[in-house]
Amino acid sequence: MFAATGRGPFTGEGAAGLMYKVVHEEPDPGSLSGQLREIAGACLAKDPASRPSAGEIARALAPGGAASLAGAGWLPSPVVADIHGLMRELTALPDPVDTIHDGPAPRSGRRTRRVLLAAPAALIVSAAALVAVQMMGNGDDGNDIPEAFLGTWQGDLTTRSNLPGGTLRIAIKQGAVGEIVSSDASVSMLNTSCTGDYRLTSAEDDLLVLKAQAGDDGPQAWPCGNSQETARFTMQKDGNLRFESLSEGAGLPQGVLHRISDQPLPGAAAGGSRPWETGR
Numbered sequence: 001m002f003a004a005t006g007r008g009p010f011t012g013e014g015a016a017g018l019m020y021k022v023v024h025e026e027p028d029p030g031s032l033s034g035q036l037r038e039i040a041g042a043c044l045a046k047d048p049a050s051r052p053s054a055g056e057i058a059r060a061l062a063p064g065g066a067a068s069l070a071g072a073g074w075l076p077s078p079v080v081a082d083i084h085g086l087m088r089e090l091t092a093l094p095d096p097v098d099t100i101h102d103g104p105a106p107r108s109g110r111r112t113r114r115v116l117l118a119a120p121a122a123l124i125v126s127a128a129a130l131v132a133v134q135m136m137g138n139g140d141d142g143n144d145i146p147e148a149f150l151g152t153w154q155g156d157l158t159t160r161s162n163l164p165g166g167t168l169r170i171a172i173k174q175g176a177v178g179e180i181v182s183s184d185a186s187v188s189m190l191n192t193s194c195t196g197d198y199r200l201t202s203a204e205d206d207l208l209v210l211k212a213q214a215g216d217d218g219p220q221a222w223p224c225g226n227s228q229e230t231a232r233f234t235m236q237k238d239g240n241l242r243f244e245s246l247s248e249g250a251g252l253p254q255g256v257l258h259r260i261s262d263q264p265l266p267g268a269a270a271g272g273s274r275p276w277e278t279g280r
Contacts, residue, residue, distance in 0.1 A: 001027070001029070001040045001044075004032060004040070005030040005031050005032060007030055008030055009024070009027030009029070009030075009040075009044055010022050010027060010028070011028070012149065016212070017174060023046075024276050027040075027041065027044045029041060035060070035061075039052070039057060039060060039061070043057070044266065047234065051164070055278065069227070077202055077204075077207065077209045077232065079202075080202040080204075080209070081202050081209060082175050082200045084178070084201060084202055084207070088178060089240065110128060123172075131161040142175070142176040142179075143174050143175075143176070143188065144175065144176050144177050144200065144203040145172065145173075145174055145181060145208065146201050146203070146205055146206075146235075147173060148235055148239075149172050149208055149233065149235065149241070150168065150172055150173065150262070151171070151259050151260075151261055151262045152170070152171040152259070152260050152261040153168075153169070153170050153171075153241050153255060153257035153258065153259055153260065154167065154168065154169040154170075154258060155167070155168060155174070155240075155241075155255045155256050155257035155258055156168075156253040156255055157187070157243065157245075157253040157254060158253065158254065158255055159250070159251030159252060159253050160251055160252040161250070161251060164189065165187075165189075165251065165253035165254075166187040166188055166189035166252075166253070167187065167188045167189065168183065168186070168187050168243060168253075168257065168259070169186050169187075169188070169254065169260075170185040170186075170187070170198065171183070171184075171185070171261075172198075172208070172233075175200055176200070177200050177201065177202060177203065178200065178279065179199065179200055179201065180197045180198065180199050180200075180213075181198060181199070181200045182198035183197050184196075184197070185197070185198055185212075196211050196212050196213060197212070198210040198211065198212055198213075198231070199211050199212075199213060205235075206234060206235040207232060207233070207234050207235070208232070209227070209230065209231070209232055209233075210230070210231050210233065211230050211231075212229040212230075212231065228249040229245055229246070230245075230246045230247070231243060231244065231245045231246065231247075232244045232246070233257075238254050238257075239259070240257060240258055240259070241256070241257040241258075241259075242254070242256060242257075243255050243256070243257050257273050
């Protein structure tokens with residue numbers, strides 16, 4: 001209950017008063033509601049025989065088993081992106097160098113204990129790295145993007161102020177996390193177009209997280225003045241893509257993209273003579 005609400009089920013001044021409430025008064029569930037409130041109340045029953053077992057609690061919270069809750073998309077996208085970043089740093093580390101000690105073996109047991117403790121620590125790091133590698137993408141051959149996302153998409157965007165955000169056209173090709181999977185994506189409005197590239201940050205069965213960067217054909221950032229835009233592309237049940245930009249400066253544009261081709265078509269070249277930023 002404390003983990004869920006930040007406060008315990010019993011409050012009181014002094015140990016004696018608190019113990020009295022635990023034995024004789026009913027717990028205060030605070031802001032808990034629904035099934036979690038019922039389970040917490042049952043666990044705090046005065047009669048131990050009335051309290052549910054650990055197995056009963058697990059079955060109530062996860063009827064399909066804990067593994068059913070840890071499928072694709074169970075982690076928030078920002079967390080997955082952080083894991084990908086750490087994995088790229090890990091793979092960039094230099095190979096370990098063998099060290100030969102010419103001196104006598106240490107006599108004290110302290111150094112030996114440190115060596116023994118290093119082994120389980122290394123196993124933990126290796127296990128964490130393995131889990132992170134498995135989360136890097138959907139494929140083992142560098143093809144991390146699900147087939148449903150591949151192709152050219154287009155749709156009109158609207159900012160958080162319900163103002164027109166331009167027309168987005170993006171061609172998504174196959175690639176691995178960390179690679180550019182869309183070149184010359186464009187946002188067009190008022191006869192002006194901004195272009196740039198998208199790099200894959202994370203890939204799930206129904207969600208891609210991409211980060212924009214300046215295109216290779218010019219110094220302009222994407223979208224025009226915002227080179228750090230992160231965007232979410234969510235596959236909807238009707239086969240369309242839900243686009244959501246996380247760029248505050250661009251006005252958080254969003255919209256629904258429709259597939260216009262199964263193949264990544266060449267992106268539109270930058271047009272116009274003045275840069276613009278959506279939502280401004």
